[in-house]
Amino acid sequence: MASLTVKGTRDLLRAVSYRGVYTNGVFSFPQTQQLRGNTARRSEKRYFSNSRTVNSADLDITNNEKPKVLVTGCLGQLGMALIKKMREKYGVENVIGSDIKVPTDEVLSDGPFVPLNVLDKEAIENEIVRNKVDVVVHLSAILSALGEKKPDIALRVNVSGFQNVLELARKYNLKLFCPSTMGAFGPSTPRVNTPDLTVMRPTTIYGITKVHMELMGEYYNEKYGLDFRSLRYPGIISADSAPGGGTTDYAVDIFHSALKSNSFVSFLNKDTSLPMMYLDDCIDGTMQFIEAPNKSLKQRVYNIHALTFSPQELAEGIQEQWSKDFKIHYNPDYRQAIADTWPISLDDSIARRDWKFDPKINTVASLVKIMFEKLQAQRIASLDEPHRVYGSQ
Numbered sequence: 001m002a003s004l005t006v007k008g009t010r011d012l013l014r015a016v017s018y019r020g021v022y023t024n025g026v027f028s029f030p031q032t033q034q035l036r037g038n039t040a041r042r043s044e045k046r047y048f049s050n051s052r053t054v055n056s057a058d059l060d061i062t063n064n065e066k067p068k069v070l071v072t073g074c075l076g077q078l079g080m081a082l083i084k085k086m087r088e089k090y091g092v093e094n095v096i097g098s099d100i101k102v103p104t105d106e107v108l109s110d111g112p113f114v115p116l117n118v119l120d121k122e123a124i125e126n127e128i129v130r131n132k133v134d135v136v137v138h139l140s141a142i143l144s145a146l147g148e149k150k151p152d153i154a155l156r157v158n159v160s161g162f163q164n165v166l167e168l169a170r171k172y173n174l175k176l177f178c179p180s181t182m183g184a185f186g187p188s189t190p191r192v193n194t195p196d197l198t199v200m201r202p203t204t205i206y207g208i209t210k211v212h213m214e215l216m217g218e219y220y221n222e223k224y225g226l227d228f229r230s231l232r233y234p235g236i237i238s239a240d241s242a243p244g245g246g247t248t249d250y251a252v253d254i255f256h257s258a259l260k261s262n263s264f265v266s267f268l269n270k271d272t273s274l275p276m277m278y279l280d281d282c283i284d285g286t287m288q289f290i291e292a293p294n295k296s297l298k299q300r301v302y303n304i305h306a307l308t309f310s311p312q313e314l315a316e317g318i319q320e321q322w323s324k325d326f327k328i329h330y331n332p333d334y335r336q337a338i339a340d341t342w343p344i345s346l347d348d349s350i351a352r353r354d355w356k357f358d359p360k361i362n363t364v365a366s367l368v369k370i371m372f373e374k375l376q377a378q379r380i381a382s383l384d385e386p387h388r389v390y391g392s393q
């Protein structure tokens with residue numbers, strides 16, 4: 001391996017073309033520099049001859065020392081928290097973050113990062129082979145609101161990007177986790193206490209791509225024995241990372257707005273009740289699920305749920321704990337039509353039974369309390385900070 005000390009974004013971009021791994025200020029890359037075409041195929045052989053035999057179905061993460069994990073879309077709302085938690089548990093060097101976005105210097109100094117566009121299958125394959133990856137956590141996606149604005153990109157990233165990862169997980173017999181969403185349900189689904197198995201006819205491009213993802217994962221599990229796992233998340237509320245283009249984003253934005261101006265304009269109507277979850281519960285549940293022994297799982301896709309509230313109920317919680325003068329106004333936009341097709345609550349009793357899912361933040365009061373504690377401690381930067389990308393998609 002050769003190495004290059006990376007001092008700033010220019011160096012990083014130069015290093016990107018070498019497809020190396022960045023860690024602790026040094027970008028390491030193979031002498032051959034470009035593992036494309038035939039070289040990738042040779043690497044595939046090396047993967048099997050030099051490394052331990054990996055069989056995703058037998059990979060017991062709980063007892064297995066340290067799995068090698070590749071996380072796509074790691075710079076998003078969930079990825080930032082998930083790689084932190086995984087690195088604490090599996091070791092910094094064993095969790096490789098990747099994204100199409102350019103990371104901050106702080107992210108780069110936290111652990112290995114490789115720039116990856118999930119539409120570039122060869123590049124993903126090279127990283128899997130070179131890093132001897134055991135588990136892929138595929139978070140790259142275009143969420144519901146952005147998806148309705150850019151359906152062509154949502155289709156490419158959520159369908160073609162997922163297909164690339166799925167096919168590589170099959171080829172190298174990896175464990176694959178990819179989140180689904182309550183947005184995989186649609187207007188003809190029973191909306192209260194929506195069960196795991198029910199009508200799934202979503203009317204957003206995001207929902208359609210997620211149903212595709214779930215069914216393809218189940219198909220690969222059935223046909224090839226791939227250890228595919230997925231959770232249908234509700235809206236995720238976080239203090240330390242910003243959401244990226246979803247319909248539930250209001251429930252994060254409202255806290256920042258309360259701190260800044262003691263008021264908020266909601267893009268959803270006051271009585272639009274949706275399932276939600278605090279980020280830490282989502283991350284803990286996800287780790288628990290990824291680590292659960294195969295024999296405990298009765299299905300590959302599970303609902304998870306923590307609490308339901310409407311914008312009005314959340315605003316009342318903020319008035320009670322933050323400021324009785326907090327003002328909320330309602331100015332619903334195109335996202336209202338998306339929210340109107342989604343469930344009000346999810347039945348996650350099977351997740352609780354099979355792998356003991358047990359979220360801790362279950363009330364608006366406890367959510368509001370923890371959000372303000374965190375936000376005040378962290379003085380989180382603006383939600384609107386623009387991100388640069390490495391290429392087009």
Ligand SMILES: NC(=O)C1=CN([C@@H]2O[C@H](COP(=O)(O)OP(=O)(O)OC[C@H]3O[C@@H](n4cnc5c(N)ncnc54)[C@H](O)[C@@H]3O)[C@@H](O)[C@H]2O)C=CC1
Pocket residue numbers: 072073074075076077078079098099100101116117118119138139140141142143157161178179180181182232233234235236237242243244245246248393
């Ligand atoms: N945050 C939430 O409330 C929920 C999230 N989910 C799912 O969880 C997963 C992660 O979601 P978030 O972190 O919230 O999303 P996000 O939008 O915050 O992050 C997605 C990441 O994917 C990256 N990305 C986009 N196009 C890419 C490409 N071509 N190649 C590589 N990376 C690309 C983005 O740069 C971004 O960092 C997604 O699959 C999403 O559908 C599901 C339900 C709720």
Ligand SMILES: CC(=O)[C@H](N)C(=O)O
Pocket residue numbers: 143144145180181182183206233234235236245246247248249
């Ligand atoms: C529920 C989700 O999948 C996401 N937060 C979105 O609003 O798109």
